[in-house]
Amino acid sequence: MIPDYQSTMLPVLKRLGDRQEHKFRELIEDLSKEFKVTDEERKELLPSGTQPIFDNRVGWARTYLKKAGLIESPKRAITIITQLGLDVLEKKPEMINVAFLKQFPAFIEFQTLKRDETEGVYNETTIQTPEENLDSIYVELRKSLAHDILNQVISMTPAFFEKLVVELLVKMGYGGSLKDAGKAIGKSGDEGIDGTIKEDKLGLDIIYIQAKRWQIGNSVGRPEIQKFVGALAGQGAKKGIFITTSSFTKDAIEYSPKNETKIVLIDGTQLAQLMIDYNIGVSTLKTYEIKRVDNDFFEDE
Numbered sequence: 001m002i003p004d005y006q007s008t009m010l011p012v013l014k015r016l017g018d019r020q021e022h023k024f025r026e027l028i029e030d031l032s033k034e035f036k037v038t039d040e041e042r043k044e045l046l047p048s049g050t051q052p053i054f055d056n057r058v059g060w061a062r063t064y065l066k067k068a069g070l071i072e073s074p075k076r077a078i079t080i081i082t083q084l085g086l087d088v089l090e091k092k093p094e095m096i097n098v099a100f101l102k103q104f105p106a107f108i109e110f111q112t113l114k115r116d117e118t119e120g121v122y123n124e125t126t127i128q129t130p131e132e133n134l135d136s137i138y139v140e141l142r143k144s145l146a147h148d149i150l151n152q153v154i155s156m157t158p159a160f161f162e163k164l165v166v167e168l169l170v171k172m173g174y175g176g177s178l179k180d181a182g183k184a185i186g187k188s189g190d191e192g193i194d195g196t197i198k199e200d201k202l203g204l205d206i207i208y209i210q211a212k213r214w215q216i217g218n219s220v221g222r223p224e225i226q227k228f229v230g231a232l233a234g235q236g237a238k239k240g241i242f243i244t245t246s247s248f249t250k251d252a253i254e255y256s257p258k259n260e261t262k263i264v265l266i267d268g269t270q271l272a273q274l275m276i277d278y279n280i281g282v283s284t285l286k287t288y289e290i291k292r293v294d295n296d297f298f299e300d301e
Helices: 005-018 024-034 053-067 083-090 105-118 130-155 158-171 222-235 250-254 268-277
Strands: 078-081 182-186 192-198 206-212 239-244 262-266
Touching (some): 005 053, 024 053, 024 078, 053 105, 053 130, 130 268, 158 192, 158 268, 222 239, 222 250, 222 262, 239 268
Parallel strands (some): 206 239, 239 262
Antiparallel strands (some): 182 192, 192 206
16 A cells, blocks of 8 residues: 555655765665555556656655755755754654644744645645645536536537537648548438548548537447448548547457458546546636756756
8 A cells, every 4th residue: 555645754754864865866776665555556647647656755855854944955966964964863753744844933933834835725635746736626616517518519510520520630630621630421310420531741641530419328349449440441441530428438449450441439527537638618717836956957067
């Protein structure tokens, strides 16, 4: 089990108790052994996918100890213990956490500034790092937005869905421009569309599209995929994209044509996520930039 960032504070300080310079990567390796973090757990990433969870938590433990004045970084990626940190170790504390660090004026100043900026989101009971909290909030907002997008798409007309699918595929790099990207043909009595789109700007290959604007809960089964494969064969095509606003059954997902036909399945959840990624039907409300100190800037000439 991956320890929370507060549980790693005392082990980090103890590792630095030898008064030697330690690289951050060394601390991570040492603590992973102490906490018996498995290789699989070491690979687990934050929801944003930007950093391993364990590395992030050790990093924030180091940051909090530094803010309290127990450790310092004389140069990039190097950490050493301070005299205050040595004094703390001499008292043999059973645990170091946010509540413990509040006895140090430098940390109180840091916490006061942080509360002003975050309106008290984080406190001594928080087990996630600030980055993890931000990532979690982002994921929840994205899930909520995807749900709203999908409901909007389902409520629109088949013609609108045709336009949406082509526009999305163009944004993803297929077909070049909207004008010559492909041809979408709405079929009477069918809530989906059949169409084609160029695989690239030069039109070296054609991709066949089948889209089903179905209500959530009406899963696309294997028979529909088999019909799609048959349609591809009739067109002499070997590549297809099947898009639905609902979902695919297990049999549909596991179905694999025996010929060379390649099919990509995109369900409602994936469709909504792709629309977010490629800014289709969404607008930016706010943008937050996560920055860090540029150590190269402060290097002596």
